[in-house]
Amino acid sequence: MPATHALINLLGEVALLLWGIHMVRGGVMNAFGSSLRRALGACLRNRLAACLAGAGVTLTLQSSTATAMMATSFLSGGVIDLVPALAVMLGANLGTALAARLLAFDVALVFPVLLLAGYLLFKAVTRSDLRNLAKALIGLGLVLLALHLLVDTIAPGAIAPEARELLATLTREPLPDLVLAAAVAWAAHSSLAVVLVIASLAGAGILAPEPALAMVLGANLGSALNPLSAAHGDRAALRLPLGNLLNRLIGCAIAMPFLPEIEGLLRPFSSGPGRLAVDFHLLFNAALAVLFLLPLPLIARALERALPSRPNPADPGNPLYLDPDALHTPAVALANAERETLRMADVVEAMLRDSQSLLSRDDEALVAGVRRMDDVLDRLRRAIELYLSALDRSGLDPQQRQRLAQIQVVALNLEHAGDIVDKGLMPLAAKRIRRRLRFGEEELTQARAVHAHLLSQLRLAVAVFMADDLQAAIRLVEEKEGLRELERSATAGHYARLRENGGTAAETGALHLDVIRDLKRIEAHLAATAHPLLERRNLLRRSRLVPVEKTAGDS
Known part of the structure; x- marks a missing residue:
């Protein structure tokens, strides 16, 4: 050859x-x-x-x-x-x-x-x-x-x-x-x-x-x-x-x-x-x-x-307020952890806004950017957890112990909300882009309404967290019913479109319902921010079930 x-x-x-x-x-x-x-x-x-x-x-x-x-x-x-x-x-x-x-x-x-x-x-x-x-x-x-x-x-x-x-x-x-x-x-x-x-x-x-x-x-x-x-x-x-x-x-x-x-x-x-x-x-x-x-x-x-580590102030995953010297003063240390938790809320808000854009925008780079934001959330939550674990709890009064627990719960719920965006909404967005699917106008309107509702709930959650606002806590839990109504409306609309258009609406409709359900899961984590305050005021039921009195035959 x-x-x-x-x-x-x-x-x-x-x-x-x-x-x-x-x-x-x-x-x-x-x-x-x-x-x-x-x-x-x-x-x-x-x-x-x-x-x-x-x-x-x-x-x-x-x-x-x-x-x-x-x-x-x-x-x-x-x-x-x-x-x-x-x-x-x-x-x-x-x-x-x-x-x-x-x-x-x-x-x-x-x-x-x-x-x-x-x-x-x-x-x-x-x-x-x-x-x-x-x-x-x-x-x-x-x-x-x-x-x-x-x-x-x-x-x-x-x-x-x-x-x-x-x-x-x-x-x-x-x-x-x-x-x-x-x-x-x-x-x-x-x-x-x-x-x-x-x-x-x-x-x-x-x-x-x-x-x-x-x-x-x-x-x-x-x-x-x-x-x-x-x-x-x-x-x-x-x-x-x-x-x-x-x-x-x-x-x-x-x-x-x-x-x-x-x-x-x-x-x-x-x-x-x-x-x-x-x-x-x-x-x-x-x-x-x-x-x-x-x-x-x-x-x-x-x-x-x-190769010693060189902190990058521009890295959003680096904590800004967790000063180790403040650990000797519990009130200051808790305030520092609160400020860092607020940064987590800002990241969740950015993730929700970008996920809303991806309902109609074909941008794989934006999908990757939202997923990187979840990494930022994970790092901030881990930093807050390590910082609070270094705090000497023997010197905390009951109110400070309660506040420490609340910070941990809120940070954890914000991280879980980010996980749902990363592992739930982003794969759905990538699937829609990959298959070149387009939501109908009614589906887009419903999904945008749910996003707007969630952003409002996030602001209420921040108010409850920072100010122990009882009225905001009550609204935060009460308005979960509004999202349930939106979900029911979206489901009914999906089946109506199926009856009207047959299989052409099946794939986008199923994707749309998956988006709505993931957003509903996020709201559950936001609403959980209000639970400690409502429990302290004896305003939270243990169950949504209506109490049923036992009859003689049940005894």
């Missing part, structure tokens, strides 16, 4: 390989992303569990970058410390190596089965999670097909001897090989794909074993650059990818001088040069996990000293 023809085939097959990996990652994330995230979060108790969890999630996703993004979100949200996050990255690198080892087997009969099964599943089901699973199966089939084609393209005798000699000349020195592979892995955003290509080239005899091992080191190094470039200069966010990069740099520096000896040790246990490259990839990452797992606390402290 002419060199130009072989190069074009090779580039196309590598593109197919990358696209297959992208499909697997996207399908698995869409189908099981939240479950994987919860599983990862639940396994961060210690370094070993975090490392194993990182390996398992990466093996499932076939992407250490996706796992790195999860770990970074946990770290930036204060859910975990730097030590378990670094352990997750050690496990993620090991998971990528395990995935390469599994994909290195002879797959000539496997990829047609995966492609067929994925296609049939996709056509047979309508559930989104099963369809995403089908996409992942198709993606895995494409990965294996690309590897099969790659082996055929670079099979012995398929490439001209001149091209082989040129490649042998270019890959004679280990250090340039490492740099070249690092650049390719960084550009491809996938060490898995690069390692599989290196293994295919080595298996065909185009790459000598030692250059192949050097390139494997480069692929490991290059993939560590992607999370680093995604940190955008934030000091705290830089610690995790920088620690991961330093671990790999140290590993590469240790391994590079001993590549001939490593090749000699691995050759008896590998069935060929291609398998040797994959085995070395797995051995390298396993050795890094063993080498760095114990000293991770020292590495974390060094990173925190080198």
Whole structure:
């Protein structure tokens, strides 16, 4: 095969390989992303569990970058410390190596089965999670097909001897090989794909074993650059990818001088040069996990000293009023917490206004912006909780204890209201935009009326919280009935439109009712602000049920 023809085939097959990996990652994330995230979060108790969890999630996703993004979100949200996050990255690198080892087997009969099964599943089901699973199966089939084609393209005798000699000349020195592979892995955003290509080239005899091992080191190094470039200069966010990069740099520096000896040790246990490259990839990452797992606390402290946190006053998630020096004066500390809780109310108001805009506005950037506001709410609520927990309660009088409890309840209800916007209304808005649905004028009018009602309720809730306004508290609870009437009217209108227009109104109508119900859930959290005051005045019933006297037959 002419060199130009072989190069074009090779580039196309590598593109197919990358696209297959992208499909697997996207399908698995869409189908099981939240479950994987919860599983990862639940396994961060210690370094070993975090490392194993990182390996398992990466093996499932076939992407250490996706796992790195999860770990970074946990770290930036204060859910975990730097030590378990670094352990997750050690496990993620090991998971990528395990995935390469599994994909290195002879797959000539496997990829047609995966492609067929994925296609049939996709056509047979309508559930989104099963369809995403089908996409992942198709993606895995494409990965294996690309590897099969790659082996055929670079099979012995398929490439001209001149091209082989040129490649042998270019890959004679280990250090340039490492740099070249690092650049390719960084550009491809996938060490898995690069390692599989290196293994295919080595298996065909185009790459000598030692250059192949050097390139494997480069692929490991290059993939560590992607999370680093995604940190955008934030000091705290830089610690995790920088620690991961330093671990790999140290590993590469240790391994590079001993590549001939490593090749000699691995050759008896590998069935060929291609398998040797994959085995070395797995051995390298396993050795890094063993080498760095114990000293991770020292590495974390060094990173925190080198990259100290630098508060960003413009960050809306940073508390402005929680002065630690005021903790010795309970009245001032409680006032500070009140002011921070009012900031949470402002964020909820902004989220409601933007969610109202998204009823008719196709703006995915605004959807993402509202979801970021929920992160701000979570951080502010967590900061308030930590601040109040540091307050010496033994010095509080009964009224101050009552006020502290009220602040905690209001902050928690505001956070829950934001969660409903983030996890309820925003997926509905994204679904409407994705499917290009348009609400009718009557549906828009009803939804806007509910939003206006909620904004009014939020203002009443703030009045109750700040001034113990009894009349505002009574109105806040009484006007819940108004929203129930709006919901009943929206439901009746939906079924009337169904009878009149048939199936054309079904999808937008169901979406409209989901929006109304989520807004009603938000109102329940706002109305809960009034409950402590009404309970103190004995104005709140324990149940909405009308008391029924027992008859003689009931006794």
